[in-house]
Amino acid sequence: RIELRELSEFMKTTPDLSPSETLPYTGHRIFHKRFLKMQQVLGEGNFGKVILYRYDPANDDTGELVAVKTLKRENGNTEGWIKEINVLKSLDHRNIVKYKGCCSEGGGQGLLLIMEFLPLGSLLKYLPKNKLNLSQLMIFAQQICEGMEYLHSKRYIHRDLATRNVLLDRDRLVKIGDFGLTKHIPTGELYYRVSENGENPVFWFAVECLKENKFSFASDVWSFGVTLYEILTHCDPKQSPRKKFEEMLEPKSLINQVPLIELLEKKMRLPCPKNCPQEVRIIMEQCWAAEPKQRPSFRSLIEKFQEMCH
Numbered sequence: 576r577i578e579l580r581e582l583s584e585f586m587k588t589t590p591d592l593s594p595s596e597t598l599p600y601t602g603h604r605i606f607h608k609r610f611l612k613m614q615q616v617l618g619e620g621n622f623g624k625v626i627l628y629r630y631d632p633a634n635d636d637t638g639e640l641v642a643v644k645t646l647k648r649e650n651g652n653t654e655g656w657i658k659e660i661n662v663l664k665s666l667d668h669r670n671i672v673k674y675k676g677c678c679s680e681g682g683g684q685g686l687l688l689i690m691e692f693l694p695l696g697s698l699l700k701y702l703p704k705n706k707l708n709l710s711q712l713m714i715f716a717q718q719i720c721e722g723m724e725y726l727h728s729k730r731y732i733h734r735d736l737a738t739r740n741v742l743l744d745r746d747r748l749v750k751i752g753d754f755g756l757t758k759h760i761p762t763g764e765l766y767y768r769v770s771e772n773g774e775n776p777v778f779w780f781a782v783e784c785l786k787e788n789k790f791s792f793a794s795d796v797w798s799f800g801v802t803l804y805e806i807l808t809h810c811d812p813k814q815s816p817r818k819k820f821e822e823m824l825e826p827k828s829l830i831n832q833v834p835l836i837e838l839l840e841k842k843m844r845l846p847c848p849k850n851c852p853q854e855v856r857i858i859m860e861q862c863w864a865a866e867p868k869q870r871p872s873f874r875s876l877i878e879k880f881q882e883m884c885h
């Protein structure tokens with residue numbers, strides 16, 4: 576079975592899964608399940624559940640806090656889960672959540688992903704409660720672009736960029752998380768055609784993703800435009816992309832994706848958020864260009880935000 580083969584490959588490349596603990600230093604720690612003390616649930620998405628634990632080998636409550644992601648049993652896809660862990664493990668950037676290690680006791684589906692804990696949580700939860708000014712929001716936007724440019728330089732596409740998957744470290748530093756849908760695009764290829772179905776973040780998807788299942792660097796840029804829209808609305812649930820698109824669609828017409836595709840093909844887009852500067856509105860429009868080639872790269876977006884922030 577492919578799952579078992581993948582798991583044994585993974586064990587070979589992951590020091591903390593190896594029977595020997597005398598492996599070369601990789602910067603990743605060894606965690607044992609018995610020292611993890613549960614604190615609280617941090618969040619839950621379609622596939623995973625993230626729980627705060629204290630890693631407390633001394634058993635005196637002085638151990639560090641870590642965020643631990645597990646695969647939900649009901650949607651269990653061990654192969655995809657191991658891929659997600661391996662993607663995060665291979666990334667090292669200040670705007671990407673840090674991998675700390677994993678814990679294999681239980682193997683396969685029971686594999687735990689251990690990452691740094693970001694106490695302020697996701698932008699989706701933080702922004703509605705903490706009114707930040709525009710220049711702060713633009714700094715976040717620029718940092719997301721920096722993390723995404725790094726990800727693209729490794730030829731990964733994220734496919735689920737949204738404020739629910741952007742975490743806040745200290746007040747002024749954001750980090751991209753949730754690599755559950757991430758795919759690698761081999762050199763020379765332009766897009767990844769997705770065949771698996773499941774619950775998709777359709778309101779963040781570019782038109783070619785909905786129509787042809789074609790995901791590319793440019794489709795992440797589209798999702799960034801939607802993320803930028805969310806940031807500028809301070810993630811107000813009343814103005815969420817889902818709410819706004821549903822208002823534009825006929826009632827109950829969301830049984831399939833056809834009405835959403837038709838709407839986007841008629842060049843209808845999310846509205847311009849209140850108090851959104853002209854330059855930012857133009858950026859969102861460029862990210863939502865019908866033709867993927869017309870959309871800006873994350874590099875050029877970084878430059879635009881730098882000009883705005885200084």
Ligand code: ADP
Pocket residue numbers: 617618619620621622623624625642644672690691692693694696697700739740742752753754755
């Ligand atoms: P899923 O794949 O199920 O969507 P995510 O990785 O997006 O899982 O995590 C779900 C939620 O858990 C996030 O939206 C966020 O609120 C919270 N979360 C995830 N990772 C962390 C972390 N490292 N620190 C704090 N909260 C986190």
Ligand code: MG
Pocket residue numbers: 620739740753
């Ligand atoms: Mg998520």
